[in-house]
Amino acid sequence: MLLDVNGHQVYCYTGGKAFDPGLPVVVLIHGAQNDHSVWALQSRALAHRGYAVLAPDLPGHGRSGGPPLSTVEAMAAWVIAVLDAAGVSRALLAGHSMGSLIALEAAHVAPQRMSGLALLGATYPMRVSDTLLDAARTKQDAAIDMVAAWSHASWLPGPSTAGPGASVINTARRLMQRMAARGANGLFHTDFSACNAYANGEAAAASVACPTLFVQGKKDMMTPPRSAQLLTGGIKHATVVGVDAGHAMMSEAPDAVLDALLRLAAEPARFS
Template identity: 30%
Template sequence: MRPGEALGRAASEWVVTRRVEVNGIQVRYREAGAGPVVVLVHGLGCSADYWVRNGPPLAAAGLRVLAPDLPGFGRTEGPWRGLTVDEQATALAAWFDAMDLPPAVCVGHSLSCQTVVDLAADHPGRALALVLAAPTGDRSEKRRIREIIGFARDMTREPLSLVPWIAEAYLRAGLVRWFLTWWKAKHHDLFGTAARVPLPALVLVGERDPVVPVRFARSVAQALPHARLEVIPRAAHAVIFDAAERFNAAILDFLRETGHAGPSPGSLQLPPSPTNSRGRGDLGHQGADGLSTTF
């Protein structure tokens, strides 16, 4: 199959809404491809739809890629009080079990990096390796205010099309749930937990990320026993979107390094999309289920 055909097939699989019952709750997820399993876990307030520029290309490269909506976000119900990081990891482990998934490479973004680290440490048998993109977890009091300000500043550094989409996702989640989830994550011991993870890990951070400074991402990589740091030039906090091609390539390179890419991984392509006034990709038209239908 030619690369363009593989990407088209993966994109058509990705747009299908799928659900599985987990402890009495219908969890929505995206899935595409076949091969070694990669699980993408969205950041605070977002959903599986956020991986639109990563799921299909990685699937087209010879991977089975899945992305769930965590409880309370996207189209999965959850308590208004929000979940702690430990509770999110427990919910993610239950989803793994409901899906009967083999151990997978787990990819987190922002706050969900804490979730997948917790999953690897406290729920063995689910994760094979970790990719942490723009990991949060700085518990210092001065960083709390700076992080909130950083989220606001980040909106000026992202593609224009991403700003209203993120705003809509946050409103869907509910600002109270968003804040409580963020606040509870500030009480999670990321570094103590990371020290208990014996798995290979890749930490990625954007050079221009105002939420997660490069120095903090470096400290996370140093806390993990078997990790390395990669800084993506010119990228901001939404590195999975505004530097998607580099991000996807970094994941595939990491899978090759760790032996989790399968016998013959394919080449990567990025879904083409219109450019906005900042010269970056546009999410395109949002479908009825919240997923961009422009590839």
């Protein structure tokens, strides 16, 4: 689905179903140097279970136009503008990694628009090492290799996952390479710099009133569960779910991630 947001064309994947804002809406926000496709398994499953799904490509990513936004606050405002453009009054926001900060900030600035909040691979502060920041700016191929390796707990998914035998690391690497080739110049560095600079996490967490779920990869090396304590402690009513995966949990533990999202979407009162 194509939307006009702030004068630029925005692409939103809707999970293979026509988008109906009259249904319960779930918005899936991707992380740095990614696009909507990281949510491919969850978005289709949600759409075919009676939810209206919006999995947008952030500006300058994938099929969405406009320059990449340089701050989490600007990206959160953009997400609210996407809701407006799609005719959505309230939605459950789910964000992964950088997307978790975007979802958190959006819930802070527009609490009345949120029916629920799911933060996957979240941490705060979301510090990025100087080495990785420099590589993202000057040696993008090396940065992509680092992130692809550090985001995964294993090279191959288990036999019960979708596409058994496919290399999840190489799939993630190819996506980031495609973003580098087709996206805005310096996209990786812009995204990482936004994560590194975001300073409103504690205040945003303290303000969240909607049902909230944290999904954490038990083997996450990028955002280890222990690093999320300022957020999990700040949102006192939040539920924390651990899945057997690294940072790229949507591909490494797709069913467990989907189950957690479905429980939040179907029974939000249990998470408040």
